[in-house]
Amino acid sequence: xxxxxxxxxxxxxxRGYKAAGIAxxxxxSGAPDLALIVxxxxxxxxxxxxxxxxTAACVDYCRQQLLSCHSARAILCNAGQANASTGNQGxxxxxxxxxxxxxxxxxxxxxxxxxxxxVIGQRIKMDAFKTGIPKLVEALSExxxxxxxxxxxxxxxxxxxxxxxxxxxxxxxxxxxISKGSGMIHPNMATMLAFVTCDAAVSPALWQEMLSRAAxxxxxxxxxxGDTSTNDSLIALANGQSRTxxxxxxxxxxxxxxxxxxxxxxxxxxxxxRDGEGATCLIEVQVSGANNERAALQIAKTIAGSSLVxxxxxxxxxNWGRIAAAAGRAGVPFExxxxxxQLGDFLLMEKGQxxxxxxxxxxxxxxxxxxxxxxxxxxxxxxxxxxxxxDRNTVTQRIDDPVIIAVSVGNGKGEGKAWGCDLSYDYxxxxxxxxx
Amino acid sequence: xxxxxxxxxxxxxxRGYKAAGIAxxxxxSGAPDLALIVxxxxxxxxxxxxxxxxTAACVDYCRQQLLSCHSARAILCNAGQANASTGNQGxxxxxxxxxxxxxxxxxxxxxxxxxxxxVIGQRIKMDAFKTGIPKLVEALSExxxxxxxxxxxxxxxxxxxxxxxxxxxxxxxxxxxISKGSGMIHPNMATMLAFVTCDAAVSPALWQEMLSRAAxxxxxxxxxxGDTSTNDSLIALANGQSRTxxxxxxxxxxxxxxxxxxxxxxxxxxxxxRDGEGATCLIEVQVSGANNERAALQIAKTIAGSSLVxxxxxxxxxNWGRIAAAAGRAGVPFExxxxxxQLGDFLLMEKGQxxxxxxxxxxxxxxxxxxxxxxxxxxxxxxxxxxxxxDRNTVTQRIDDPVIIAVSVGNGKGEGKAWGCDLSYDYxxxxxxxxx
Numbered sequence: 001x002x003x004x005x006x007x008x009x010x011x012x013x014x015r016g017y018k019a020a021g022i023a024x025x026x027x028x029s030g031a032p033d034l035a036l037i038v039x040x041x042x043x044x045x046x047x048x049x050x051x052x053x054x055t056a057a058c059v060d061y062c063r064q065q066l067l068s069c070h071s072a073r074a075i076l077c078n079a080g081q082a083n084a085s086t087g088n089q090g091x092x093x094x095x096x097x098x099x100x101x102x103x104x105x106x107x108x109x110x111x112x113x114x115x116x117x118x119v120i121g122q123r124i125k126m127d128a129f130k131t132g133i134p135k136l137v138e139a140l141s142e143x144x145x146x147x148x149x150x151x152x153x154x155x156x157x158x159x160x161x162x163x164x165x166x167x168x169x170x171x172x173x174x175x176x177x178i179s180k181g182s183g184m185i186h187p188n189m190a191t192m193l194a195f196v197t198c199d200a201a202v203s204p205a206l207w208q209e210m211l212s213r214a215a216x217x218x219x220x221x222x223x224x225x226g227d228t229s230t231n232d233s234l235i236a237l238a239n240g241q242s243r244t245x246x247x248x249x250x251x252x253x254x255x256x257x258x259x260x261x262x263x264x265x266x267x268x269x270x271x272x273x274r275d276g277e278g279a280t281c282l283i284e285v286q287v288s289g290a291n292n293e294r295a296a297l298q299i300a301k302t303i304a305g306s307s308l309v310x311x312x313x314x315x316x317x318x319n320w321g322r323i324a325a326a327a328g329r330a331g332v333p334f335e336x337x338x339x340x341x342q343l344g345d346f347l348l349m350e351k352g353q354x355x356x357x358x359x360x361x362x363x364x365x366x367x368x369x370x371x372x373x374x375x376x377x378x379x380x381x382x383x384x385x386x387x388x389x390x391d392r393n394t395v396t397q398r399i400d401d402p403v404i405i406a407v408s409v410g411n412g413k414g415e416g417k418a419w420g421c422d423l424s425y426d427y428x429x430x431x432x433x434x435x436x
Numbered sequence: 437x438x439x440x441x442x443x444x445x446x447x448x449x450x451r452g453y454k455a456a457g458i459a460x461x462x463x464x465s466g467a468p469d470l471a472l473i474v475x476x477x478x479x480x481x482x483x484x485x486x487x488x489x490x491t492a493a494c495v496d497y498c499r500q501q502l503l504s505c506h507s508a509r510a511i512l513c514n515a516g517q518a519n520a521s522t523g524n525q526g527x528x529x530x531x532x533x534x535x536x537x538x539x540x541x542x543x544x545x546x547x548x549x550x551x552x553x554x555v556i557g558q559r560i561k562m563d564a565f566k567t568g569i570p571k572l573v574e575a576l577s578e579x580x581x582x583x584x585x586x587x588x589x590x591x592x593x594x595x596x597x598x599x600x601x602x603x604x605x606x607x608x609x610x611x612x613x614i615s616k617g618s619g620m621i622h623p624n625m626a627t628m629l630a631f632v633t634c635d636a637a638v639s640p641a642l643w644q645e646m647l648s649r650a651a652x653x654x655x656x657x658x659x660x661x662g663d664t665s666t667n668d669s670l671i672a673l674a675n676g677q678s679r680t681x682x683x684x685x686x687x688x689x690x691x692x693x694x695x696x697x698x699x700x701x702x703x704x705x706x707x708x709x710r711d712g713e714g715a716t717c718l719i720e721v722q723v724s725g726a727n728n729e730r731a732a733l734q735i736a737k738t739i740a741g742s743s744l745v746x747x748x749x750x751x752x753x754x755n756w757g758r759i760a761a762a763a764g765r766a767g768v769p770f771e772x773x774x775x776x777x778q779l780g781d782f783l784l785m786e787k788g789q790x791x792x793x794x795x796x797x798x799x800x801x802x803x804x805x806x807x808x809x810x811x812x813x814x815x816x817x818x819x820x821x822x823x824x825x826x827d828r829n830t831v832t833q834r835i836d837d838p839v840i841i842a843v844s845v846g847n848g849k850g851e852g853k854a855w856g857c858d859l860s861y862d863y864x865x866x867x868x869x870x871x872x
Contacts, residue, residue, distance in 0.1 A: 050765075051765065051767075052761065052764035052765045053763070053764040053765075053766075053768070053769060053770050053772060054760050054761060054763065054764030054772045054775065054788070055764075055772065085757070085760060085772075085785070085788060085789055085790060086789070087773075087787075087788065087789050120757040120760070120761070121756075121757060121789070121790040225742075225743040225744060227742055227743065227744045227758070227761060227762065227765070228761065228764070228765035229761060230760075230761060230764065306661075306663055307661040307663065307743070307863075307867070308661060308663045308867060311863070311864050311867035311868040312867065312868065314864065314868045315867070315868030317868070320557075321521070321556040321557060322663070324490050324521060324556070324666075325488065325490060325556070325663060325664065325665060325666060326663065327489070327490065328488035328489040328490030328491075328664070328666065329486075329487065329488045329489075329663070329664035330489075331487075332489070333489060334489055336489055336490045336491065336521075337523075339490065349521070351523075352490070352521060352523065353521055353522070353523050353557070354521060354557040423864060423867075423868075424864060424868075425861055425864050425865070427743075427747070427864070428747050428750065428859060428860060428861050428863070428864060429861070431743070431744060431747035431748065431751070431859075432747040432748065432750045432751030432753070432859075432860075
């Protein structure tokens, strides 16, 4: 039994948060494009950002802010322009954005964190932005999470949101989150954004540690096409409004909180993987028996990221050989005689050698699990376009029954999971066919 | 001007080599499937093999042979069964294969090197193999390179072959090579095989060094889909029959020989990349200005391997943002203000910021270069199948006019090149649609 349960409310489920999302005219389509999350009080803030050498102004800005000050009141996100590869002017735009919002909220601009997603090489449309900010602040509400979730997506087919609740010292503690995924944005790249709110009280260093570890087991364990964006950002606030005692070291409460934070991040990450461009199903790769967690995760990620494995799953092909090959090239030493591969309930390989199995039944397993996790047909049919003219409704996305690939490489205690999606014709279509 | 020129003859162009290729009944299709390269005298032998933890019996066998003895007379290759994931029986089959060939050639079985390509998990069909060996030995000829080149391919659209000649101490020295590439082999993976012959006399350690460096600049610098096979092998023989003085240290002659060896390997590697599954063109990524060669190569490989870049090129889309993003995530530090991106003659980005350029003309550049390097239509149309029932004729493959992506990341002296191909619908089709 989990130590937590799911609740509604997304980022406004935890106490002391408001959110909003509006259409400010940044997206050419007129879809919602400006999102705001605000804590009633100064919150401990932590962040994990893209490892790319090419970074958007908002990423540079957040890194600098969090280095000097581990707290924030607001997260502001614009969709439409990435404000990456925009040079010094992009940096000045970021500073001005923070200042304008700070004035609107009547807080210090040091309490503002920024995120952007959209077209790389384009500055934020500052006129529309300035006009939008008062409306955005006006729209803030304790039920504003869905509006914010809609305003941060670009070519995502669905919005992504979750909230969980547990009990610490007999009081409810909540963590909520929203994310956007890997819809390709003309003319550039997939951007992953996730914002998490929590009402526990945690020390800054511990909160950052927890978030970094959670990111490694979630956002850093998903792959759509192996590409990393200039704007990838995960920001998490903890505002203490649950009125529970401050957590300052890794005791039982801290572990409980970190486990729930990890679960929130994993839900948001899996939702991104499932909504990968052109994907027809979510794939979960479980690796065990490695020498350590890091090695297991490395193998899991390599399998989840293999174009050959991904296209086999799209073809509903129980192709153990490609899984074995991907495991073998992960850069992690293991004895091939120890390799064991399972697809759902079908044992495909043991002791490094292929087994006889019911190929047809295994293929049916793939078909059925893909169908179980498929999106409503009308969403896919009408919205699988590659522009910014999208305004998704919140539709239910099933991520509970992924295709499961379980691999064991020995007797070690290292375990790890990674998530990905299959590689379909539509991936190529979405990414090849929009300028010519 | 190059210090060498191209000649005909493939692996039998250098003095003292014979080759053969026959249909022995290993492939269900009846296409040629057994290839042999023999040196008249014991030759210095070097090899580079897959880095996968899951290795075929032939790879284990060659590694062991080359560890104990740096010479060989024969390279035997079967196509049809990979003899990987076949356990101890596969190992015994490999030993027996070498012994049978050694008897047929009347040489020591220690002088035999082995390579296999085909279906993983399947043993070599030993009965057909045994019947085939005498015919294969009988077919050996000084003009047998093309027959061998045909017998090692599986789903390749074309055979790959090259021979170059230079002069050392006023005598001609030749290096020839054949390779097979990344056609997907049911039910598993792409296998890269390359066999190189040379008639210079080189010391074993130096020959291995040269081959390893050449491999890093060629076979290790190409990517089709990032997957690595259990059977990848590069084997090179140097038999001294040019009657030139033995090269034992890195002087001028050694450098000349290594440069030509590298050119042979690069030709064979580029031919593999161009023939990547579903590919419509060859892409060359040139990186300069990095701190060192290794860093440059790392960036080049990351760009060439990016699914987003590959699908943009398939769409004939001059998408600088995806190139910048791939460069940024290569794991090599650089200042984004130093980033410069050129596509053919079109400067797309400078000092980290996008430039105005003629998008339509750049797209035409992509179209024209793809057309220049395209295969004859009938080859693609009739042979783009995904089984082993293929018997390709030697058709001309143009690899001289690739799509060129040139990236500079600073003022360092590190330069590197990598090659890849675009990502098309056919890649997904070939890899998804054959079992269901």
